[in-house]
Amino acid sequence: MRQYLLRSLLLIISWVVLWRVAAIMEYAPHASIWFPPAGLTFAALLVMRWKALPALLVAGVLSTLWVTDLYGDEVVVREAVATGVIFGVAHCTPYFIGAWLLRSKLTRLGSHGLASTIMAFLGIAAVSSLFAAWFGTEVMAARGMLEANVVWYTWLPWWIGDMSGIIVLSPIFIGLMSWRYQELEQWLGGLSFRVKTGSQSSFVWKVLLILVLLALCLVLTVTADKDEAAFSIFFLILPLLWVSYTESPLNTAIALALFSTATALSVGLLELMDYAIVYQFAVTVIAASAWFGLTVPALIAHNQLLTRQVSEDGLTRTASREHFMQSADVLIKLSKRQNKPISLIMFDVDDFKNINDSYGHIAGDQALVQITNKVASALRSSDLLGRFGGDEFMILLPESSVKYAEETAERLRTEISKTMLVGTEHYFSFSFGVAEVVSNEHVMATIDRADRALLAAKRHGKNRIER
Numbered sequence: 001m002r003q004y005l006l007r008s009l010l011l012i013i014s015w016v017v018l019w020r021v022a023a024i025m026e027y028a029p030h031a032s033i034w035f036p037p038a039g040l041t042f043a044a045l046l047v048m049r050w051k052a053l054p055a056l057l058v059a060g061v062l063s064t065l066w067v068t069d070l071y072g073d074e075v076v077v078r079e080a081v082a083t084g085v086i087f088g089v090a091h092c093t094p095y096f097i098g099a100w101l102l103r104s105k106l107t108r109l110g111s112h113g114l115a116s117t118i119m120a121f122l123g124i125a126a127v128s129s130l131f132a133a134w135f136g137t138e139v140m141a142a143r144g145m146l147e148a149n150v151v152w153y154t155w156l157p158w159w160i161g162d163m164s165g166i167i168v169l170s171p172i173f174i175g176l177m178s179w180r181y182q183e184l185e186q187w188l189g190g191l192s193f194r195v196k197t198g199s200q201s202s203f204v205w206k207v208l209l210i211l212v213l214l215a216l217c218l219v220l221t222v223t224a225d226k227d228e229a230a231f232s233i234f235f236l237i238l239p240l241l242w243v244s245y246t247e248s249p250l251n252t253a254i255a256l257a258l259f260s261t262a263t264a265l266s267v268g269l270l271e272l273m274d275y276a277i278v279y280q281f282a283v284t285v286i287a288a289s290a291w292f293g294l295t296v297p298a299l300i301a302h303n304q305l306l307t308r309q310v311s312e313d314g315l316t317r318t319a320s321r322e323h324f325m326q327s328a329d330v331l332i333k334l335s336k337r338q339n340k341p342i343s344l345i346m347f348d349v350d351d352f353k354n355i356n357d358s359y360g361h362i363a364g365d366q367a368l369v370q371i372t373n374k375v376a377s378a379l380r381s382s383d384l385l386g387r388f389g390g391d392e393f394m395i396l397l398p399e400s401s402v403k404y405a406e407e408t409a410e411r412l413r414t415e416i417s418k419t420m421l422v423g424t425e426h427y428f429s430f431s432f433g434v435a436e437v438v439s440n441e442h443v444m445a446t447i448d449r450a451d452r453a454l455l456a457a458k459r460h461g462k463n464r465i466e467r
């Protein structure tokens with residue numbers, strides 16, 4: 001309970017402070033370039049659910065009391081409190097529904113849905129902020145805080161301000177909260193806001209570059225005083241996408257927060273109110289694109305993982321059978337074009353079943369890993385080692401005659417016969433079958449001949465090489 005009260009108090013203070021900061025950046029009555037409290041409301045409702053509502057309502061009341069003071073309105077405190085509660089309900093209801101929808105979608109998506117997570121977040125942010133702006137302006141008009149004839153032109157910037165507040169800032173608030181609410185990470189679709197250790201200097205340089213470019217765009221707009229100059233801010237999408245491709249989600253969230261705060265503050269300081277809507281759209285569009293940018297490294301990493309899973313044997317990390325066949329096909333064609341010999345070794349662990357039976361299957365697995373590591377370290381980097389299945393492996397030796405392949409097999413046989421299964425006194429032994437790829441032969445035909453030679457080695461007493 002104490003922890004809940006402390007969290008609620010922190011939420012109220014943060015919300016009111018952010019609201020006051022946004023009020024400094026107002027460019028139309030009740031509409032600022034971007035509205036950070038909307039981002040906090042959305043993040044709080046997403047993470048704390050209904051438990052965030054009391055604190056948000058209190059924050060709504062406090063800000064209403066303050067706004068009447070800021071605008072110099074003469075309002076009875078009791079009336080202002082009632083307005084605050086109604087405003088709080090109008091503000092929270094759309095975000096509560098939006099956060100609930102996003103949360104239930106995220107829990108269904110699991111850990112591979114980063115692109116869908118981001119798409120759902122952006123869509124829900126746009127729709128829920130639309131309703132929040134509509135309800136908010138209607139409440140203010142109904143309570144006499146906004147004249148009916150200005151509702152329309154207040155509503156649109158309010159919407160864009162709230163939307164950019166959510167799109168730009170909710171992720172950083174969610175990130176900060178995810179340090180306390182660890183279960184969050186499970187349903188962020190692979191988005192991790194954990195602080196990465198290591199040098200941050202390249203990130204700092206990127207942020208400085210973004211701020212310098214932003215300053216140049218703003219100076220250009222002040223000097224030229226033309227729409228075309230104001231629109232130059234959209235070029236900042238490039239460095240911000242660069243950040244999202246190369247940095248962690250937390251750093252992307254920090255860069256977006258700094259960029260948007262600097263933009264919003266500058267519009268007020270440099271009196272660029274005529275172009276405020278351009279900056280609002282720029283901040284929102286750039287943030288939305290940057291969030292999508294985050295999916296690219298995640299998709300690449302996922303792709304690499306899948307590629308590794310299909311090209312490597314899961315246990316021994318040697319080439320999978322499919323990958324071996326594909327690579328062998330290419331290597332054989334290359335050798336034939338260069339008129340160079342290419343050979344194949346098949347080998348099988350002798351009496352491997354005994355290892356499983358005597359020491360268990362886990363020890364059998366470890367034996368396979370130990371054996372393949374040993375064999376791989378004794379081969380050239382151009383040789384290809386693959387698992388045919390069970391305890392049977394194959395090696396393709398480019399630029400090698402059958403004689404060289406036999407010598408290699410003998411070297412491996414001698415080496416292996418001196419090797420013991422870790423933790424036991426069991427010495428390994430292998431049988432080998434060797435064959436050279438003859439012209440225009442498919443790799444399967446060579447494998448078949450090498451396999452028959454291997455069977456002959458087994459028949460002739462094992463721990464030997466046959467050709």
Ligand SMILES: Nc1nc2c(ncn2[C@@H]2O[C@H](COP(=O)(O)OP(=O)(O)OP(=O)(O)O)[C@@H](O)[C@H]2O)c(=O)[nH]1
Nearest residue numbers: 348349350351352353354356361364365390391458
């Ligand atoms: N631990 C473990 N065992 C495996 C794996 N794949 C296959 N095996 C077992 O390996 C054994 C292979 O036996 P065989 O090749 O038929 O016979 P062997 O005991 O090696 O005898 P020879 O080949 O005649 O020397 C079987 O008992 C399989 O169950 C694996 O990935 N891990």
